[in-house]
Amino acid sequence: MTEPSRPQRGENLDITHKRGKPTLRTIATIAGLAVTTVSRALSDAPQISLETRQRVHRIAREIGYLPDRAAQRLKTGRTNVVAILLDPHEEVVGFTTSIMYGIAKALKETxxxxxxAPNFLSTTNAEAAEYIIRNHLADGLIFTRTEPLDARVRLLLEAGFPFICHGRTEFSTPHPYVDYDNFTFAYEATRRLIAKGRTKVAVILPPKRLTFCQHILHGFMTAVREAGIAYEVPEKVDLDTPADVLRDFVRARAAAPDAPDGFVCPGEVSALAVIGGMSDAGRTLATDYDIVAKETSRLLTQLQPKVDTIHEDLTAAGEDLGRMLLQRINNPDAEDLHLLLPPQINFPVG
Amino acid sequence: MTEPSRPQRGENLDITHKRGKPTLRTIATIAGLAVTTVSRALSDAPQISLETRQRVHRIAREIGYLPDRAAQRLKTGRTNVVAILLDPHEEVVGFTTSIMYGIAKALKETxxxxxxAPNFLSTTNAEAAEYIIRNHLADGLIFTRTEPLDARVRLLLEAGFPFICHGRTEFSTPHPYVDYDNFTFAYEATRRLIAKGRTKVAVILPPKRLTFCQHILHGFMTAVREAGIAYEVPEKVDLDTPADVLRDFVRARAAAPDAPDGFVCPGEVSALAVIGGMSDAGRTLATDYDIVAKETSRLLTQLQPKVDTIHEDLTAAGEDLGRMLLQRINNPDAEDLHLLLPPQINFPVG
DNA sequence: TCTGGGAATGAAAACGTTTTAAATTTTAAC
DNA sequence: GTTAAAATTTAAAACGTTTTCATTCCCAGA
Structure with a gap:
């Protein structure tokens, strides 16, 4: 004769879930509460007694509960997702990675x-944005390299879809952005060249269609005019020009009698290309000419320690982008979501 | 007396949804079918008549229907998400961006x-993986820079969670991977130096803990032994060494009488650092010494056209990673999910 | 005429959460 | 000791799918 079977350990409490993951019901069963109450308690609703709230939180922690994103998303209509439009073009070393890393940092405890969302999903980069809005694939959007009348910005403003961009525009409607103060960068860079005694300065501009091209030009020209110094703005090359083409251009230019002896370079690779071109022409950095470059990684100063640099912290920018986008998402009327990050000047005392 | 109000246009069909987005019910109402049938038709179930299937597809297309990801995810338990562990360390220019771009390409029509998923979510990089598994935040995982007994691989294998990595391991259990043939890279690079008449070759190795360090060393040593040539393997520096430190090291080394005159560099920045160091020591590239470098962007050849390079296509690798991970997810028994990408040799005819 | 069976469609439940509205308990006031 | 009000808690519906099971329809075979 065998013993009559008894309930196994834990059999009385039906807290094991189909897929094995603890849900609100698991907690409700353990706590002897309704699912509703548990949901409320976890979101710290004021009408739930403090004691219950604490107890529910404790249980949740103990069994490793984590809300099901799909269910939340289905119910609330919020995706809890932030999308970034990935630009295949990367003129700055580690540009995208640094920004993404910063965004991820801002999203960490949220x-x-x-x-x-790669841009090639569509022919124009505005279409990628449209796709995301139309199908509500994210609660907010981040993108970089703005143009004065950026099609993405226009679209998102019209749709009232939360976004923030790295770079400014010229729309009359204000919108959130984080930008680097490229005016001050160019202004200080140019002044540094002048202070070092250079007699003719040049600037490698970003592609003209990008907003910050104007900022750089403006900063450069302001310093030039203040000092009444000779200058030149090459038309045939820009920051996106392949390094070898830029190098050849600089070499050819250096051979002429009225060649510039000071360069403002808003990118590390272009700075290296300029140095290469000048070197091809027999000119020595810091002796025959000088460069002030924008630095976003350690690359440039590691390779050419003699270059004066002004730093742009892209990870910090990413962090701000993430943080401010969340503000915009959670409070559509939030104002002053504008940030102009100051250049960090690294000139040695010399 | 006013006209009695009539049904407005479209008022008779209740196809407008709360959130405005068309759902299965919208299509069902239009087609005069049940939601079930529509769902089936859209997934091309054989028991639905061909005519109905076509009709439903057509309506879906016309009203711009897109299935709600949250609802699908909730119902099926599949997230339709692939996660990549973002490594903050980026020794190769554009490494992460290129790979991600390739992955996105593979995911495009899916x-x-x-x-x-940034690694800093946790102290060790295995914890980030664990977090993703435990809370089922993705259906599959991608990561890079593997170690021989990689903790992430061990964890994922034990959990039976779909993943693929860039780089191999030494686990006896096979698992999906995409890797670059670093043995052949190093072997061919070394042979090139020898063919150019160099008499002592050196290699800058990756950090020792990474699997592909051994592959490179092996390829290098094989070529060295075949030729019976002098060689050296610097212990104090590696690919992750800051460029300025590497440069100083090379300069110091070049000053000694038994300095190498041929370098294998598995990274573009380290190649630039080596060139810088040799230049500091008064040595001229292609005359006094040679370099064969791994090239993953256009950076190196643009800046130093005289360097022999062997190309590694990281976007292609990303595309393979994405494609093969989807295979693994959809068929857990899929075999031969291994890919060793061949080096693309760019030596000029000279 | 009836029956069985295949082809096509449909009803209803479920995934795990949030939310509206209602029910219950406790406290305070008389 | 009522009773109204305040403080908690709960039931039930809903979000948009997928899936199990049932139903309808039509026709072949008896």
Whole structure:
């Protein structure tokens, strides 16, 4: 004769879930509460007694509960996702990675995830944005390299879709942005060249269609005019020009009698190309000419320690982008979501 | 007396949804079918008549229907998400961006999205993976820079969680991977130096803990032994060494009488640092010494056209990673999910 | 005429959460 | 000791799918 079977350990409490993951019901069963109450308690609703709230939080922690994103998203209509438009073009070393890293940092303690939406999903980069809006694939959008009348900005403003961009525009409607103070960068860079005694300065501009091209030009020209110094703005090359083409251009230019002896370079690779071109022409950095470059990684100063640099912290920018986008998402009327990050000047005492 | 109000246009069909987005019910109402049938028709179930299937597809297309990811995810338990562990360390220019771009390309026509899971979510990089598994935040995981007994691989294998990595391991259990043939890279690079008449070759190795360090060393040593040539393997520096430190090291080394006159550099920045160091020591590239470098962007050849390079296509690798991970997700028994990408040799005819 | 069976469609439940509205308990006031 | 009000808690519906099971329809075979 065998013993009559008894309830196994834990059999009386039906807290094991189909897929094995604890849910609100698991907690409700353990706590002897309704699912509703548990949901409320976890979101710290004021009408739930403090004692219950604490107890529910404790249980949740103990069994490793984590809310199901799909269910939340289905119910609330919020995706808890922030998307970034990935630009295949990367003129700055580690540009995208640094920004993404910063965004991820800002999202760290929030329920938000970062998803990557490559631009090639569509022919124009505004179409990628449209796709995301139309199908509500994210709660907010981040992108970089703005143009004065950026099609993405226009679209997102019209749709009232939360976004923030790295770079400014010229729309009359204000919108959130984080930008680097490229005016001051160019102004200080140019002044540094002048202070070092250079007699003719040149600047490698970003592509003309980008907003910050004007900022750089403006900063450069302001310093030039203040000092009444000779200058030149090459038309045939820009920051996106392949390094070898830029190098050849600089070499050819250096051979002429009225060649510039000071360069403002808003990118590390272009700075290296300029140095290469000048070197091809027999000119020595810091002796025959000088460069002030924008530095976003350690690359340039590691390779050419003699270059004066002004730093742009892209990870910090990413962090601000993430933080401010969340503000915009959670409070559509939030104002002053504008940030102009100051250049960090690294000139040695010399 | 006013006209009695009539049904407005479209008022008779209740196809407008709360959130405005068309759902299965919208299509069902239009087609005069049940939601079930519509769902089936859209997934091309054989028991639905061909005519109905076509009709439903057509309506869906016309009203711009897109399935709600949250609802699908909730119901099926599949996230339709692929995650990539973002490594803050980026020794190769554009490494992460290129790979991500390739992955996104592979995911393009699929329902999958790419989300970025930064490693700093946790202290060790295995913890980030664990977090993703435990809370089922993705259907599959991608990561790079493997170690022979990589903790992430061990964890994921034990959990039976779909993943693929860039780089191999030494686990006896096979697992999906995409890797670059670094043995052949190093072997061919070394042979090139020898063919050019160099008499003592050196290699800058990756950090020792990474699997591909051994592959490079092996390829290098094989070529060295075949030729019976002098060689050296610097212990104090590696690919992750800051460029200025590496440069100083090379300069110091070049000053000694038994300095190498041929370098294998598996990274572009380190190649530039070596060139810088040799230049500091008064040595001229292609005359006094040679370099064969791994090239993953256009950076190196643009700046130093005289360097022999062997190309590694990281975007292609990303595309393979994405494609093969989807295979693994959809068929857990899929075999031969291994890919060793061949080096693309760019030596000029000289 | 009836029956069985295949082809096509449909009803209803479920995934795990949030939210509206209602029910219950406790406290305070008389 | 009522009773109204305040403080908690709960039931039930809903978000948009997928899936199990049932139903309808039509026709072949008896």
């Amino acid at each position: 329920p938000y995830h970062l998803v990557v | 329902p999958y999205h790419l989300v970025v």
